[in-house]
Amino acid sequence: MITEKSLGLALKSKMIPFLTSEGLTEALIVQYETFKKLVAIKIEIQNYQRNVFESFSFNSNVNYELKDKKLIHSNKKEKKDYWDEKNSLLLSYWFMKGSQKLLESDYIYRISPTGKNLEANAIALSKAFAVKEQLRQIYGINDLKINNVDLDLFDVMKTMALSQAHYLKDHIEKFEGYLLESNSHLKALTKLMMHGLVTGENRMPMTFAWQKDKSKRMSSWIIEGSNNQKIKKINQILNFWSCDLYDDNDDSNFSQKPFYKIDEMIFEFPWLTAFQNLNTSMINYVRKLHKNRLELKNETDQIELNLAEKFKKAGFQVFPQYFPKTGNAGEIDLIAIYENHVVVMEIKSSYIRSSIKEIYEYRNFTLNKAAYQLTKKVEYVKSEFLREYFENSEELKIHSWIIDTTLEFDHLYFGEHLKVSLDEVIISLTLDHSFMNRIIESDLDAKDEKVQINGIEFINNIGNNKFWNEQLGNYEEYIGKMSAKFAI
Numbered sequence: 001m002i003t004e005k006s007l008g009l010a011l012k013s014k015m016i017p018f019l020t021s022e023g024l025t026e027a028l029i030v031q032y033e034t035f036k037k038l039v040a041i042k043i044e045i046q047n048y049q050r051n052v053f054e055s056f057s058f059n060s061n062v063n064y065e066l067k068d069k070k071l072i073h074s075n076k077k078e079k080k081d082y083w084d085e086k087n088s089l090l091l092s093y094w095f096m097k098g099s100q101k102l103l104e105s106d107y108i109y110r111i112s113p114t115g116k117n118l119e120a121n122a123i124a125l126s127k128a129f130a131v132k133e134q135l136r137q138i139y140g141i142n143d144l145k146i147n148n149v150d151l152d153l154f155d156v157m158k159t160m161a162l163s164q165a166h167y168l169k170d171h172i173e174k175f176e177g178y179l180l181e182s183n184s185h186l187k188a189l190t191k192l193m194m195h196g197l198v199t200g201e202n203r204m205p206m207t208f209a210w211q212k213d214k215s216k217r218m219s220s221w222i223i224e225g226s227n228n229q230k231i232k233k234i235n236q237i238l239n240f241w242s243c244d245l246y247d248d249n250d251d252s253n254f255s256q257k258p259f260y261k262i263d264e265m266i267f268e269f270p271w272l273t274a275f276q277n278l279n280t281s282m283i284n285y286v287r288k289l290h291k292n293r294l295e296l297k298n299e300t301d302q303i304e305l306n307l308a309e310k311f312k313k314a315g316f317q318v319f320p321q322y323f324p325k326t327g328n329a330g331e332i333d334l335i336a337i338y339e340n341h342v343v344v345m346e347i348k349s350s351y352i353r354s355s356i357k358e359i360y361e362y363r364n365f366t367l368n369k370a371a372y373q374l375t376k377k378v379e380y381v382k383s384e385f386l387r388e389y390f391e392n393s394e395e396l397k398i399h400s401w402i403i404d405t406t407l408e409f410d411h412l413y414f415g416e417h418l419k420v421s422l423d424e425v426i427i428s429l430t431l432d433h434s435f436m437n438r439i440i441e442s443d444l445d446a447k448d449e450k451v452q453i454n455g456i457e458f459i460n461n462i463g464n465n466k467f468w469n470e471q472l473g474n475y476e477e478y479i480g481k482m483s484a485k486f487a488i
Contacts, residue, residue: 002263007208015204019190050356058360085475086407086468090423091279093435098130099444105129110223117169124165128157131282138405138422139349140302141286145295149236155222159237160258160278162221167274171203208267211238242266255354256285280352283405287351304333304347307403307422310429311336314453316343322385329380330373337389338455341397344381346374347422348404363409370402371414378416399459401425411465424467428458433467436474440481 017024018032055062061076102108102125111121132154135141144151174195178188189205196203209217215238219230242259243252250257258276260267286293301321308320311334319335333347348370353359378400386393402419412419427433431453438444461467 002265007265011204015206018186019193019204054356058356081408081410082468082472083407085472086410086421089436089471089475089478090407091277092439093423093427093432094130094134094279095126096130096435096439096444097133098126098128101129101133102126103444117165120165120169121162124161125158127161127164127278128154131157131278134279135282135286137306137426138303139283139287140299140306142302143295144286145293146240146286146290149240151236151240152233155233156237156240157278157282159218159221159234160241160273160276160281163268164274164276164278167270170201171270172274174203205271206267206269208265211235211242211261211264211266214238214266238266252285252289255281256289284351287349291351300347300349303349303405303422307345307347307425308334308336310426314429314458315455324377324380324384326384327376327380329376332377332381335381335385338459340395341399341456341459342381342386343399343401343459344374344378345400346370346377346402346417348402349422350404350406352406353408359408362406367402367404367409367414367419370404371417374400374402374417375415399463401462411468418463420462425462428461428467429453433470436471436478440478 013023014028014031016022017028056064061078063074063076065072065074099122102122107125108122111118111125114121135153141153144153144156171192175188175192178191178195179185182188182191192203202208212235215231215235218234218238219227222230222233225233238259241257242261243254243257244250244261246262254272255276258268258273258281304320308318312318316336316338318337320333322332322335324330324332332344334343334345336343336345348366350362350366353362378398382393382398386396390396400417402414402417403422403425404419405422407421409419410421410424427435
């Protein structure tokens with residue numbers, strides 16, 4: 001059983017000597033060097049598994065040949081997919097949406113008196129609203145229920161976003177300041193720790209607290225309910241974000257659960273948590289770690305209905321979740337009609353992939369299966385559906401899209417079907433293409449102008465990849481303006 005005394009003794013004997021140089025023995029140095037070697041070996045094994053085994057097994061561009069008794073690595077040059085740039089732009093888009101939600105909410109008045117912390121709090125709450133909006137619009141998630149526990153989605157995200165703001169301000173920024181003074185990472189860490197001792201706060205590379213104490217301190221972040229109810233909610237949220245190291249059934253990793261728990265003590269690593277991608281963390285939490293939730297079917301239905309509503313507002317005639325009257329094509333997720341153009345859509349929803357194997361399986365199983373299903377559905381639409389709704393179907397133009405929540409293999413064809421991202425379709429339907437300029441110009445609270453979309457132009461633009469061609473074409477300019485704006 002871990003206790004404050006045992007933890008204190010461990011830190012005093014193992015960590016403090018390196019930060020203060022007091023009590024630093026030869027045995028400790030040997031232990032530290034051995035630990036570094038173990039970490040290096042672990043990294044080497046992981047890199048070898050990913051960049052050799054997985055690459056050779058699942059990437060057709062990677063090959064090894066035996067020449068003169070030597071193993072020669074050959075790697076065909078891959079066409080750049082711009083995944084990182086696209087993902088960065090989409091994160092900015094959802095941050096803009098989150099900022100708009102903040103400005104429309106009562107929270108903007110709650111944080112107004114926070115003085116020098118106003119900007120940090122505004123960014124944190126915008127992040128929380130951003131993830132909530134992304135989960136609602138892209139993943140159909142309005143309510144969060146994990147292991148039979150109902151959680152408020154915004155409170156869950158707000159807790160992590162405010163934690164990040166705290167670590168950035170009180171750990172990272174202060175460390176960077178001390179680093180400029182000392183030009184040594186170890187000395188900067190020592191100064192940061194000593195500053196924490198003076199102020200009565202833990203400013204070591206690892207922080208920790210009893211869950212009951214942490215729940216009490218963080219309960220003020222919950223708006224509604226009595227004190228006991230607030231503490232209960234925060235306690236549930238801490239359980240949500242914590243990996244119990246004694247639980248053999250907990251298959252989470254740091255990207256999904258950034259807190260570690262031993263007994264009732266919660267440990268955090270400020271340098272990791274501060275820079276965590278909350279969007280990816282939350283998406284993979286609900287779509288990968290808890291992929292078998294009972295709520296998943298309803299969420300998938302909601303994705304299709306939400307998208308159908310956006311097509312309808314854009315002037316399309318829509319047929320969501322259409323079930324064919326004959327044949328074995330199965331339910332058609334969405335049919336949208338604009339004049340003589342008919343779009344047949346297969347909508348998929350999944351998680352953010354991180355391994356070469358996962359990406360390989362996604363392409364060769366998920367997308368190929370979606371293409372096979374969509375082929376049967378398009379055949380039904382041509383042979384049966386169009387006859388039922390159109391007197392003359394000869395001049396109709398059929399488009400078939402696989403729409404997914406991921407960016408992998410974006411704008412590639414699987415069979416005759418174009419694969420596109422749901423984000424791109426939604427942004428294009430709502431004419432939100434200029435979101436980066438709005439962020440740069442701080443034009444977040446401006447009301448969106450009601451401009452009627454041209455349906456045929458929209459369909460052609462998706463087919464021609466106009467959205468990403470424009471966004472990526474301006475990417476360097478966006479980065480330059482953002483850097484100048486925030487003096488990066």
